[in-house]
Amino acid sequence: MNVVVFDLETTGLSPERDGIVEIGAVRIVDGQVDESQKYETLVRPTGEGGQALLIPWRAEQVHGISNEMVRRAPAIAEVLPEFLEFVNGWPVVAHNIGFDGSFMRVNARRQGLTWQPAAEHCTVQLSRRAFPKERAHNLNAVADRLGLNFAPGGRHRSYGDVQVTAQAYLRLMERLSTPA
Template sequence: MAREIVLDTETTGFDPKTGDRLIEVGCIEIDDLLPTGRTFHRLVNPDRLIPEGAIKVHGITDDKVKDAPRFHEIVGDLMEFIGDAPVIAHNAAFDRNFIDAEYALCGRTLMPADRWIDTLALAQKRFPGMANSLDALCKRFKISLVERTLHGALIDARLLAEVYLQLKGGKERVLDLSVGRAVAGAGQTGAAQILRAARPRPLAPRSTPEEQARHLAFLQATLKDRSLWAAYGLDVEGETTPA
């Protein structure tokens, strides 16, 4: 799995074409769907006033960004952090529009559209007709929102990284399937030995001797050639069949 960057932005409004600007960017580096610990976070002076409605969303005031660098002062560091990795964002068109607008103002080459991965589109495909905001997905996947009283680029990027892991298969993808792979390639006799070794302390039978005898008679009479165990080199009595 290639290196990927989870990105979130905060802005003065909804549309860079009307003069809105980026005021915060946060990135999380992940490798093989696991955070590496490397992050990128900057506040940005937008050279314009931040509307009250936007402040209610992210809590970033004019005073907080008055001494922050302009975007052209941090764009080199941002581009170096992202490198050539795919960029993951929620409702990616929004973040992409602002990143593209800021890159263009700096005379920088825009990132190709196919490098952007939209987790909103992934969520809509997996949960059609359901609420798929970042908050809704965090609640659905039981990801804690305790640190998130307001939107924030780095906080939201951290949450999105966890959501992205779940959308890509969650913790199931890191389960150890070595036994299954070994069984598949070991042949009948070898597979039987692996299956026996997989549980070092077998569970005691819950059935009575009479029930076991009736079950064995049923298998011998009707299912000997179609028994599940035959695929692993075991006969209906649980013994290894000749190779």
């Protein structure tokens, strides 16, 4: 089981109008999280045509990333080729892959690149299969259900969310492969 688990923090919910402000990722190699193989960076958000985007107050309240924090960060045009090299066509995992994957596809297209992992796996969908009677499948609920904890200050920061998502992925896959 070799996958790249990743998470994005953004300026909003629309991949067409909003920008990426942080990318975090870690590899799972042979079924084990390999913290030595991680990717983590702030991103100066840009939109269509590379115009600068500001981080709205509401988004900053969620992830704690301010305009000052990303002022000198590399833009997505610089970050995305590095991140795609890190992914290297491996299957990817995200909590709500539809959201993160859509931002990757739009930003890759804008840069003349292709977001083409071998497969995309979603821990929300895995949680729904593993816990069909549960209503909540957000990352907090999944972490609680699986006995996982976020590092202090790690929730809603890309790498902190990735660490929990990676462990959740492994536990969900184990749970789904074990007969009831």
